Each structure stands twice: as C-alpha cells, then as structure tokens.
C-alpha cells in the first residue's frame with residue numbers, strides 16, 4: 001500500500017505524508033516488523049539513519065532455532081540457511097547443549113553474521129510493499145488521539161497512526177516517550193574490531209580475570225578480527241584505535257601494531273529492559289526494548305520474535321477489526337520472554353569470571369547442564385522453542401508454538417508452516433471435515449481440513465495428546481485447541497481476530 005500524501009489546499013504543496021505505521025530503525029527488528037506489516041497489507045514506512053542496509057561491523061553471529069522457524073513460517077528460512085552454517089550453539093557455562101534431538105525441523109542454531117542477515121532481510125522486504133527512507137533520522141515525535149507526528153532530520157513531515165521504535169539500545173523513541181529503562185549498569189566492556197597488524201598475534205583464545213581476548217585471521221589473509229575485554233568498563237561513545245591499543249597492551253604487553261581499522265565497536269554487559277513496550281500509539285521492539293551482554297547470542301533473535309508477535313496485532317488494530325487493547329497483549333507476552341533472557345545472560349556473564357571460585361561454580365553448573373533434563377530446559381530457553389504465552393488453562397499446546405507437522409490436505413501434502421506464509425490466522429481442522437463452522441470470521445481466518453499421521457511432540461515437554469483442531473495465530477502460536485467440539489472457539493476467534501461479521 002502507498003502512503004497517503006496530503007496536499008496543502010492553499011498552494012498545492014505537499015504538507016504531510018501519512019502512513020498507517022512508521023518504524024524508526026531498519027535493523028533486524030525493524031525490517032522483520034516491516035515485512036510482517038506488509039504481508040498483513042498495512043501501509044508501512046521505515047526510517048533508517050544509515051544510507052543503506054549495509055552494516056559496517058559484524059555484530060551478531062547467528063540466530064537460534066525458533067527464529068529460524070519464524071522465518072520458515074514466512075517461507076524465507078532457506079535464504080538464511082543457504083548462507084549460514086548450522087551448529088550447536090546453545091551454551092551455558094562451558095557446556096554446549098546439543099539440541100539435535102529436539103522435535104523441530106531446525107534442531108540447531110545458524111551461524112551467520114548480522115551483516116549477512118540484514119542483507120538477506122533487506123532483499124526480502126524490497127520484494128514487499130514497504131517504503132524505506134534511508135539516510136534519515138527520526139528526531140522526535142508528538143502523539144495525539146488519532147496519530148503521531150514524526151519529525152525527520154530532513155524536515156519531511158510524516159504522520160502515522162502508530163510509531164514503533166526499533167531504533168536500538170540507545171532508542172530515541174524510548175527516551176522521547178518517557179519510558180523507563182530499569183536494569184543494571186555495565187560491569188565489563190569488550191572491544192571488537194577488524195584491523196591489520198604488523199606483528200603476528202598469539203594463536204587461540206586467552207581467558208584471564210578481566211575476560212576473554214583473541215585474534216582471528218579473516219579470509220583475506222591480512223585483516224584480523226580482534227576481541228578483547230577492557231580492564232575497566234569503557235566510556236560511552238565510539239571507541240578509538242587508541243582505546244583498542246591500550247586494551248591490548250594491558251593484556252598482551254603489546255598491541256601487535258594494529259592499524260587501518262575497518263571498524264571498531266564496544267559492547268558491554270549493561271542489562272536493561274523497558275518498563276513498558278507501549279505508551280499510547282508508540283511501541284518498542286528489539287534492542288530498543290531490551291539490552292544485554294551478547295553471551296548466548298539471543299539479542300537479534302529476541303527482536304525478530306518481538307516483531308512477529310507485534311506485526312499481526314498492529315495490523316488488526318490498524319484495519320479496525322480489533323480494539324487497541326489487543327496491543328496490550330504484546331507487552332504481556334513479550335516482556336517476560338526478554339526478562340528471562342536478561343536473567344540468563346547475567347548468569348552467563350557471572351560464570352565467565354575467571355577467579356578460582358567462579359571456575360568451581362562453572363564446573364558444578366556445567367555438570368548439571370549436561371544432564372538430560374537441565375540440558376533440555378536450558379536449550380529450550382535459549383532457542384525460544386519452549387515459549388508459552390499465558391492464554392488460559394487447557395491443553396499443553398495452548399499458547400505454545402505450533403509444530404511444523406506434515407499434513408495431508410485436499411491440495412495434497414503440505415507442512416503447517418506452508419499455510420502461514422501469508423501471515424494469516426489458520427484454523428486447522430483435524431477431525432471430521434465440516435464439523436467446525438467459522439463463516440462469521442471467514443474473511444479473516446483461513447480454514448483447512450487436514451490429517452496428520454504421527455505423534456505430537458513439543459520441545460522440552462515431550463509427547464502431548466493429539467487435538468482435533470487448532471486455531472493458530474499468524475505468529476505461529478496456538479490460540480485454541482479442539483478436543484472434539486467447538487467449545488471456546490467463537491470466543492478465541494473474537495478475542496484474537498475481532499467480532500464476527502454479521503450474516
């Protein structure tokens with residue numbers, strides 16, 4: 001959909017461009033949200049400060065299983081899998097928790113650098129009706145009862161029904177909305193860079209009381225990626241070559257003649273979470289809503305999944321089929337998920353200290369984490385395959401991710417995820433064809449009669465009883481489970497997808 005250009009009738013000049021949703025920030029969270037909104041036929045614009053999608057530094061090194069699944073739900077996981085390396089990367093302490101026995105088509109993490117992830121995402125949203133304004137910044141906004149006036153650095157007046165801050169950990173949107181960001185200050189900081197050296201660096205990774213340090217030769221043979229932990233948490237702002245030199249000298253006694261940096265970044269274990277994910281017509285997703293140390297590599301995955309949770313809800317509110325209260329479920333569902341990830345990363349950073357007592361704790365914890373039940377629980381948490389949104393009491397599937405089962409349908413064999421590519425809600429009738437009637441929601445909810453040969457097994461939980469029907473939200477989570485009748489189905493349809501259309 002095109003944004004609406006409003007003309008000033010007095011002189012015919014363009015006074016304002018209006019979009020249903022404006023997203024500040026075109027990183028992974030912003031791009032995923034833009035895709036979700038575009039698939040839901042919402043008029044969306046992204047404002048991104050960078051001149052294009054190219055990311056100067058590498059940042060995240062991969063995505064975990066549930067994130068691969070949500071990309072699979074939209075039919076684009078293969079694009080990422082083709083450029084990455086599948087690996088077992090769910091770790092706790094020093095233990096890698098192999099999850100190859102998890103009941104998912106993707107029982108692994110995918111090692112792929114963030115610049116590649118963003119390149120693939122940018123190519124995907126270029127195929128969708130998304131307006132992207134590169135090279136511009138959101139500098140402020142003012143919200144009223146009907147929308148948000150968004151101020152841009154180039155002065156273009158923009159108005160949106162909703163504004164979403166996907167503008168990273170230092171989010172201007174979060175600050176301007178007055179949203180508290182409680183948590184914990186940094187206790188450590190790392191410098192990461194790509195540089196050339198005049199001296200050969202030592203092989204391997206060094207651990208000391210400060211943290212981890214190491215060099216990795218890049219494929220061009222002359223550039224090295226270097227990571228080091230600073231002796232004291234570094235100041236805010238952009239790090240310099242001198243900062244890196246001093247940090248290396250403190251560890252190795254020399255800086256190996258670092259020069260010609262391609263990029264230098266600093267990351268810390270500052271751990272904070274937005275107190276509210278929505279204030280009126282302004283929402284937050286991704287790092288704008290939560291920041292933590294990258295140990296465990298969950299940040300990017302959390303942001304992508306925030307976007308998948310928010311996108312369809314915002315679409316239903318924007319098109320008027322649902323009340324604004326639907327947006328409250330975004331905070332209710334996603335805030336606890338990030339809160340537990342923050343707790344996990346804080347535990348991880350504590351375990352990375354290298355004094356003798358912490359080493360003893362790591363050994364004890366690692367022994368525990370390698371046992372079957374703790375392994376499953378921790379891998380379920382890190383992969384996000386264990387998420388259960390609280391949608392009431394009932395069948396274990398309620399509020400959990402729908403497994404990507406093989407189905408037999410009138411159109412032949414299909415996977416469940418094939419039916420979610422358009423981001424539309426789905427009622428899967430696995431009982432007698434025709435025993436469920438959703439005519440009053442047929443304009444919004446697709447219904448498919450199907451059968452599935454085989455069991456139902458959920459990650460961490462194990463085998464569950466086979467339902468006769470499931471109502472699946474566009475984000476792939478189960479909103480209602482049938483046990484032979486339609487009890488509760490109209491209520492679930494109305495709760496998530498709006499009131500019935502009159503006959």
Ligand SMILES: Cc1cc2nc3c(=O)[nH]c(=O)nc-3n(C[C@H](O)[C@H](O)[C@H](O)COP(=O)(O)OP(=O)(O)OC[C@H]3O[C@@H](n4cnc5c(N)ncnc54)[C@H](O)[C@@H]3O)c2cc1C
Nearest residue numbers: 025027028029049060061137138168286287297298299300
């Ligand atoms: C060294 C390092 C390693 C990491 N490793 C991992 C890992 O292995 N796995 C993992 O999942 N995560 C990892 N992370 C975290 C991951 O990089 C972030 O969680 C992720 O980038 C967050 O995505 P986002 O879209 O929310 O925010 P960002 O990626 O920060 O994107 C925000 C975007 O908004 C733009 N922007 C900011 N302000 C404005 C404005 N006012 N107007 C317009 N545009 C604006 C920025 O230019 C940027 O493109 C790592 C991070 C670092 C630093």
